[in-house]
Amino acid sequence: MPAYTVREWEKIAYGEAEGQIAVHHADRLAALATRSAFAGRGGSGVLEHGRNALRARGVVGILAVGDASLEILPKIDVAPGETPNHENAAIRKRLVHMLAVALDFKIDLGVITDLAWQRETLLEILIRIFCDKLTETLRKGMPRRYVGREEDLPTLRGQLDVNRQFTYHAVNPSRLACRFDLLSEDTPLNRIMKAAVVHLFRLSRRSANQKRLRELAFVYADIADVPVPALRWDEVVIDRTNRSWRELFAMARLFLHDRYQTTTGGTGEGTAMLFEMNALFEEYIGRLIARALAGTGQTVSLQGGRLFCLSAQDSERGLFQTKPDILIRRGGTVSHVIDTKWKRISSRIDDPKQGVSQADVYQMMAYAQLYHAPRLTLLYPHHPGLGTEDAVHASHRITGHATILETASIDVANSEKILDRIRRLLIGDETIVEAIG
Known part of the structure; x- marks a missing residue:
């Protein structure tokens, strides 16, 4: 099965040479991409179907149709490798780390060999991790819980359902309408696990993963098959009795129902597992900030606030609701508003405005007016052009206010001491303030 790889915002040319994509594969993959929820009105939100090449946009993940797949990796500035495969392996590691933090599950990246990171796609790596975790957890037993059952039996079990007994068995007293609880493995959690195993078996193209998934499907043979849209996620309760399943549930x-991804299926249509990097970066940074500030007396809210810019004159209804990515409060008062942007900014030497969007600045000024925070930050991914390490690059005072608006960056390619680096970024000793003329 031909497996192609391209990085976010880069192109993969049509052709039969190494590093190129066959035209008939490009056509089918581009058609699949247009059916994604991320495709947008013009249908090019995932892939631009050009005359000479496919160009990836700000969505990453896997597209698979027929006998071909396309892996889109994020544009993360990792250390230069011996080959593009080495660099792609490092990017896959960083992306899996970001997913693990954003979705709050733990992954031991060291159990996967460097060769596997180079040769396997993101999807196959995630499937492998899932199979390993599920197999290990199942060794301790499949979770069970009591479920209510109603059956007509020759002897009484549990309680007699009086209404049903005298409605359906009034002339047949040999059958008793019983209502009882039964300890069962056919639970919403196990149905979700089975649905994930079945779904991944259809997606995987790696023989080792298919073998593991086939074995897991056999373990779940007695669990009811439930279509993905009908799964009861709301009925799953993770508590002390099944806490070992929390990460598998995540x-x-x-794979089945996450807000970062969209999955397209159907006969002949292909499948896609895609992640919008803006949303993933926001959640990743938000969770890291919450961890970094734990115990400092500050609280962190993601997508909180929700104040309105305008109030309708003829009613109390608000208009143009705001949703700052990250709000930091101290003593119940908003002290810091952070908006994450998955964009590359330039250094101040190259551009005093650093390529920051005017619309983003207007958005932050609205937050300053509504939330009265003394500090606002536009946070971007770091890259070598900004210097050797992440930092606050510029601080400006909003005209007529005491509020400071900063531009800052964080290096997602480097997870070493990342919580300490975030603390220094947010609780630094000094902030250079420049008044805007």
Whole structure:
């Protein structure tokens, strides 16, 4: 099966040479991409179907149709490798790390060999991790819980359902309408796990993964088959009795029902597992900030606030609701508003405005007016052009206010001491303030 790889915002040319994509594969993959929820009105939100090449946009993940797949990796500035495969392996590691933080599950990246990171796609790596975790957890037993049952039996079990007994068995007293609880493995959680196993078996093209998934499907043979749209996610309760399943439940959401991805299926249509990097970066940074500020007396809210810019004159209804990515409060008062942007900014030497969008600045000024926070930050991914390490690059005072608006960057390619680096970024000793003339 031909497996192609391209990085976010880069092109893969048509052709039969190494590093190129066959035209008939490009056509089918581009057609699949247009059916994604991320495709947008013009249908090019995932892939631009050009005359000479496919160009990836700000969505990453896997597209698979027929006998071909296309892996889109994020544009993360990792250390230069010996070959593009080495660099892609490092990017896959960083992306899996971001997913693990954003979805709150733990992954031991060291159990996967460097060769596997180079040769396997993101999807196959995630499937492998899921299979390993599920197999290990199942060794301790499949979770069970009591479920209510109603059956007509020759002897009484549990309680007699009086209404049903005298409605359906009034002339047949040999059958008793019983209502009882039965300890069963056919639970919403196990149905979700089975649905994930079945779904991944259809997606995987790696023989080792298919073998593992086939074995897991056999373990779940007695669990009811439930279509993905009909799964009861709301009925799953993770508590002390099944806490070992929390991460597997999060991974099942990743594959079946996560807000970062869209999955397209159907005969002849192909499948896609895609992640919008803006949303993933926002959640990743938000969770890291919450961890970094734990115990400092500050609280962190993601997508909180929700104040309105305008109030309708003829009613109390608000208009143009705001949703700052990250709000930091101290003593119940908003002290810091952070908006994440998955964009590359330039250094101040190259551009005093650093390529920051005017619309983004207007958005932050609205937050300053509504939330009265003394500090606002536009946070971007770091890259070598900004210097050797992440930092606050510029601070400006909003005209007529005491509020400071910063531009800052964080290096997602480097997870070493990342919580300490975030603390320094947010609780630095000094901030250079420049008044805007």
